[in-house]
Amino acid sequence: MSISAPSAESRATALSFENLTVSFETEFSEVHAVKGISLEVYPGEVVALVGESGSGKSVTSTAAIGLLPSNANISGKAFVGGVNVVGLAENKMRKMRATEIAMVFQEPMTALNPVLTVERQLTESLELHGLAYGKEATARAIELLKLVGIPDPHKRIKQYPHQFSGGQRQRIVIAMAISCDPKVIIADEPTTALDVTVQAEILDLLRELKDKLNTGILLITHNMGVVADLADRVAVMFHGSLVETGTVDQVLNRPQHDYTKKLLASVPRLAAVDVTGTWTPAPPDPVSLDRELVLEAKNLVLEYDMRGTKFRAVDDLSFELERGKILGIVGESGSGKSTVAKAVLGLLPVASGVLAVQGTNLASLRPKESRAIRSKIGVIFQDPAASLNPRFPIGDCITEPMVVHKVGTRAERIKRAEELLDAVHLPRTVINRYPHELSGGQRQRICIARALTLDPELLIADEPTSALDVSVQAAVLEMIQELQSRYEFACLFVSHDLAVVDLLAHHVVVMKDGKAVEQGRVSDVLHSPQHDYTRKLLAAAPVPEPREQAERREARRLLLSAEAQQN
Template sequence: MITARETAEKNAPTRAALSFQDVKVTFSTEFGEVQAVKGVSFDVMPGEVVAVVGESGSGKSVTSSTSMGLLPPNGRLTGKVYVNGRDVTRLSGSELRALRGNEISMVFQEPMTALNPVLKVSDQLKEAMEVHGVAFGKDALARGVELLRQVGIPEPEQRINEYPHQFSGGQRQRIVIAMAIACHPSMIVADEPTTALDVTVQADILDLLRRLKTEVHTGIMLITHNMGVVADMADRVVVMFQGEIVESGPVEQILLHPEHEYTRRLLEAMPRLRSEVSEPDVPPQSTAEEDTEPAGQNEVALEAKNLALAYNHRGKSTRVVEGVNFQVRRGEILGLVGESGSGKSTVAKAVLGLLEVEEGELLIRGKNLPTLKSAERKKLRQDIGVVFQDPAASLDPRFPIGDIITEPMVVHKVGTVRERTARAEDLLESVKLPRSVINRYPHELSGGQRQRISIARALSLSPSILIADEPTSALDVSVQARVLEMFAELQEQYDFACLFVTHDLAVVDQLADQLIVMQNGRVVEQGSKDKILRAPAEYYTQRLLAAAPVPHPTQQAERREARRELLISHGVDVM
C-alpha cells in the first residue's frame, strides 16, 4: 500500500541539481568596480545538459565558478546559488570542501593544468575518493581502475600507475572526467572541456559526457563557444553577453530560430563544412607537372620531396614523418590536417628550420634547405613568416607592440628606425587595428587583437611563405571569423604561399585550396580541398569528417548516428 508520504514525494517537483537566482558578481580592481555578472538566473535539472554560450568576457565562467565557491578574494557575490537545495553562498570553507567533488565537480578546459604533473594518476584518483570518504587504500585503487575503464582508458590496471605527461591530451581529459565522477556527484560543470582537443577526441569526450548524463542521471552545465558542441550535447541553451542572459530556451529554438541579434551573430560566425549537395562541381586543379604558366606569378614557393623527419634523443633517432610530398605556390593555401601526433606541426617546424631534415628535400623558393650553410639559411628565413597558436605565449609581454612587429626587421637588419616604425603602422592598418596601438603592450589587448599583432609581425619582412599553426583555435568563434576573413584578405593582398596547420576541417574548408590529411607521420590523402572534404576516399578522412559537429541539432543527431555506424563497420568498439 502506498502511503500519503510516498505519494507526495512522487508527485513533488524535481529539485534542480544547480540553481542560480539573481546572481551578481563584482570585482574590485585598481580602476574601480567591475560588474562581471549582472543578475543571472537559470536552473540545471538532474540528467539535463544546459549549455552556456558567449564570448570571452561574457561572464559564463565567472558564473560557473560561483557554484563551487571559487571566486577570487576581490570578487563579491550577491544573489543565491543552490546545489541540490543547499545555498553555496552561505557555506563555510570546510562545508565547501565537502561539497566540491562530492555533490558538484568541475572539468576544466586544460587537463594538463588540472592534473598534478608530479603525482601518478593513481594517487590523484585515490585522493579524490579518500578526501570524501568514498573509498580508501586498495579499495580506492580498484575503484580508480574501474573509473579509468569507464571513461575509455585502455589497459587501466597498468596505466593508472603512470604520470599525466605519459597520456595524450584526450586521455588526460578523460582522467579529469574520471576524477570528477569519482564521488558520484549529481552535478558536473564542464568549462570548455573539448576546446583544446582534436575533433575525433572531442567527439569521444562528448559521447562520454552524454553517457554519464543518461546512465548516472548527472546534471551538466556545459560552457562552450562551439555551437556544434551545443547542438551535439545540449537540452537547453543560455546565451550570455556582457554579464547578462540575452536569450535562453530549448536547443532547437536557440540554434534554429534565434531571436536576439547577438545569438544570430554567434551562429553566423561559426565556420561550417559545406554540404555535398549544395557544392557545385569543381574542375580538377592542375598539378605541378601540368602547370605551364610562367614562374613569378604562380611560382612554387615551398616544396617537399619524399620528406622524412626524425627527433633525436640521447643519440637515438626516432622517425616521426615519412614520405611527404607537396607543392605550395604563391597565392595558394595548403591545409595540413590530422589529429595530435599526426606529424603536421613537425612538418611546419622543419619548414621553419627548427628541425633537421633526415631524408628527402625541402625546397624554399627552389633552394634545398638541408644543404644550405647557416648564413644562407638565415637569409632564407627572411622569406618565411610564422603565426603561432597562442598569441599570449608568442608575444613578449615586456615589449610594446611596435617593437614586437619590427623585431624581425631588427634581427635581419632591414630598414632604418623610421622605416621600421612606418612599416609597423602600415601593418597595423592592414590587420585592421589603429596606429595608436603601436605603443601599447600585449596585456592591454584582447586575444583576437593579439593574434592580429602576431600576423602583422609575421608579415613584417614581406615573406613569400607563411606558416600558420592553429592560428585561430584559441579564439572565440566570432573573433575567429573576423581573423579568418582578415587572413584571406591579407593573403590576397600579399600573395604569400601558406601552410595552414589545423584540426578544424570547417576552417580549411573556408580558406584552403589544397589539403593534406596526415596520420602517424604519413600522408593518408591529399588533393584539392573540394575532392577530399566532399568525397573522401580513406576511412581516416571519413572519420575526421564524421566527428566534426554542425550547429543544427537534427543534422548533428543524424551525423552522430552515421559516425557510430562508420566506426562499427570498421570494427571499432563503440561504448
C-alpha cells in the same frame, strides 16, 4: 530530438541560480562580471552556457563551486542540490565539492598533479570524503578508469599523467569528477585543447555518463558544434547578462537576440560531406605554365632524436604549394602537421628527401644562407600572448624581424609598422601600447602584422585561431583571406579545425601517423573523401545544427563499427 526543461514542480534541480550577481573590487573601479542571472540545470540534463571571453560564463560556474577570489562580491543564490552555496562556510563547501558538485577543467595537465600517480589522484577524494580506503579505494579507481574508457586500467593506474595522451588525460579528469557521484558536473571548455576525433570521444563519454548516472551537466563553451552535439538547452551570455535561453533547436536554428545571431553567423561551417566514397572527382585543374612554386616537399622524412633513438615523425611526404595559394595540413595530434611547419622554419633538420623554398633545398644550406631564406618566411603562432614579448611596445613587436635581419632605418621601421597596423585594421595609436593592453584578437592581428613585416613569400600559420572566440576567429580568418589576396603570399595553414581549412584553403593534405593518407583540392578531399581516415575525421567534426550533428554522429558510429569489424 531536443527536450524542453521540466518544470520546477515536477522535480528538483541539480543546480540553479537565482538573480546571481558577481562583481570584483579592483584597484581602479568595481567590475560587474555577472548581472543578476537565473538559470536551472536538472538531473540528467545538459545546459550549455555560451558566449565570448569576458561574458561571465566561467565566473558564474566558479560561484557555484565556491572558488571565486577574495575580491569578489556575490549576491543572489546558487543552489547545489537544494543547498544555497552563496555565503556558505568554506569547511561546508569543501565537503560538497566532489560529492555534490564537481568540475572538469579545460586543460587536463593543469588539473592533474604531474608528480602523483593516477591512482593517488583518483583515491585522494574518495579517502578525503570517507567513501573508501586502501584496496577498496583502488578498486573503485580502477572501476572509474574502466568506466571512462582507459584501456588496461589495472596496469595504467600506476602511471603518471605525462604517460597518457591528451584525450586520455581528459578522461582521467572526468573520472576524478565522477568519483564521488556528484549531482552536477560543471564542464568548462572540456574539449578545447583536443582534436576532433578525441573531442567526439569525450562528448560520447559525457553523454553516456549523464544518462547512466543521471547527473546534471553545465557545459561552458564557445564551440557551437559541441553545443549542438551534447546540449539539451542553451543559455547565451553577453556582458554578464543572459540574453537568450531555450532548447538547443530553438537557439541554434531560430535565434531571437541579435547577439546570438551574430555569434552563430561567425561560426565557420563545414560544407556538406559525402562519406559514401561513391563520388567521382572532377577533372584536375589545368597546370599553369607560369605558376611559381614557393614550397615543395619530395619524399620528405623528419625525425626527432630521443636520447639516441630516432623517432620518425614524418615519413615520405610530398606536396607542392604555389604562390597566391593556401595549403591546409590537417590531422590529429601526433600526425606530424606541426613538425612539417617546424622544418620549414629551420627548427628541425631534414633527415632525408627534399624540402625546398623557392627552389632552394633547405637541407643543403649553410647557416648564413638559411638565414637569408628565412627572411622570406613569416610565421603566425597558435597563442598570441605567448608569442609577443611582454616588455616590447607593439611597434617594436612588429618591427622585430626588420631589426633581426638589419632592414631599414628607425624611421622606415616605424613607417612600416604603421602601414601594417592599417592593413590589419588596428588604429596607429596602439604602436606605443604593450601586448597586455590588447585583447586576444587584437594581439593575434599584431602577430599577423609582424609575420608580414618583411613581405614574405611564404606564411606559416600554425593553429592561428584555436585560442580565439568564434567572432574574433571569424574576423582574423577574414583578415588572412584579405591580406593573402592583396599580397599574394603562399600560406601553409596547419589546423585540426576542418571547417576553417574548408573556408580558407585551396588544397589540403590529410596526415596520419606521419604519412599523407589523402591530398588534393579542398572541394574534393573535404567534401567527398576517399580514405576512411578522412571520412572519420569529417564525421567527428561537430556542426552547429542539432539534426545534422545527430546524422554525423550516427555516420561516425557506423564508420567506427565497420572499422572494428575489419580489425
